[in-house]
Amino acid sequence: MLTLESAVYSFDKNNAPIAHAADGDIVRFITQDCFGNQIKTEADHEDDLDFTHTNPATGPLYVDNADAGDVLAVDILDIQVADQGVMMTLEGYGALWPTCEVRTKIVPIRDGYAHFNDVKWPIAPMVGVIGTAPDGEPVPSGYSFNGGGNMDSRLIRKGATVYFPVRVPGALLAMGDLHATMGDGEVCETGIEITGEVLVRVRVIKDFKLNWPVTETEDFWFVNTNGRTCDIAIRRGYEEIQRLVMDAYGWDATDTTFYLSAQARLEANQAVLDENETDEEGDTFRVGVPKLSSKPRLIP
Numbered sequence: 001m002l003t004l005e006s007a008v009y010s011f012d013k014n015n016a017p018i019a020h021a022a023d024g025d026i027v028r029f030i031t032q033d034c035f036g037n038q039i040k041t042e043a044d045h046e047d048d049l050d051f052t053h054t055n056p057a058t059g060p061l062y063v064d065n066a067d068a069g070d071v072l073a074v075d076i077l078d079i080q081v082a083d084q085g086v087m088m089t090l091e092g093y094g095a096l097w098p099t100c101e102v103r104t105k106i107v108p109i110r111d112g113y114a115h116f117n118d119v120k121w122p123i124a125p126m127v128g129v130i131g132t133a134p135d136g137e138p139v140p141s142g143y144s145f146n147g148g149g150n151m152d153s154r155l156i157r158k159g160a161t162v163y164f165p166v167r168v169p170g171a172l173l174a175m176g177d178l179h180a181t182m183g184d185g186e187v188c189e190t191g192i193e194i195t196g197e198v199l200v201r202v203r204v205i206k207d208f209k210l211n212w213p214v215t216e217t218e219d220f221w222f223v224n225t226n227g228r229t230c231d232i233a234i235r236r237g238y239e240e241i242q243r244l245v246m247d248a249y250g251w252d253a254t255d256t257t258f259y260l261s262a263q264a265r266l267e268a269n270q271a272v273l274d275e276n277e278t279d280e281e282g283d284t285f286r287v288g289v290p291k292l293s294s295k296p297r298l299i300p
């Protein structure tokens with residue numbers, strides 16, 4: 001089995017692949033935390049960070065036979081995390097920053113639980129940064145875009161499959177930024193940031209149009225989108241899920257809109273509510289519909 005360890009700091013068609021995989025291969029990605037493993041204790045703060053080495057994404061992996069216009073399916077087979085995670089307030093960031101002080105919090109992980117002050121909860125490890133390379137300008141791996149990146153969906157966990165548009169030969173898959181748990185919205189801009197490893201299977205679906213990444217869970221399909229404002233991000237999600245449902249179910253736009261209005265889910269991936277200048281800095285959302293056994297899959 002392939003094991004990948006070295007990281008890049010952008011999704012970039014010019015990043016040299018560190019390995020090649022065939023359609024159907026299982027690959028292990030060993031990942032640093034979003035701070036590049038620089039924060040070790042509660043005495044370490046934002047000022048101690050070298051920001052050129054934050055949000056590392058392990059990869060990129062070149063998947064043979066994946067070409068522009070295809071879709072790369074990534075089955076998340078397993079996620080293992082370390083025995084300690086870190087949370088941090090970042091000066092000036094997040095809706096609640098005005099009420100906070102600069103603080104680093106180490107969160108021990110023991111027996112499958114995150115231990116926080118005098119409470120604990122079960123971990124639910126997820127992949128924050130995951131994506132394929134854009135065909136245009138590079139995107140820093142701390143940002144999100146229509147090929148994925150820092151989408152921060154807590155549904156990208158063991159058992160899920162994530163589908164990505166392939167825009168360059170080989171797709172150039174990279175991932176990192178695991179969280180032991182993350183709340184929807186990730187209001188302070190960090191979940192329980194943690195090192196670990198992700199076991200995935202990569203599959204190529206030839207000639208299928210996808211404008212944004214899609215997460216398939218046990219019972220739902222979710223389109224993941226971003227935008228400079230929440231309105232823009234959510235609108236993109238509605239438009240893409242409408243297109244996918246129309247194509248799969250053979251309904252027109254109006255009936256599909258009725259269906260979404262009656263059955264869709266709209267959830268926040270990351271919604272920290274900062275003012276943004278670009279889409280890539282913006283918040284990320286997911287819009288979903290239930291999987292129906294009587295209808296075709298949204299993605300074959």
Ligand code: ZN
Nearest residue numbers: 034128177193
């Ligand atoms: Zn993170």
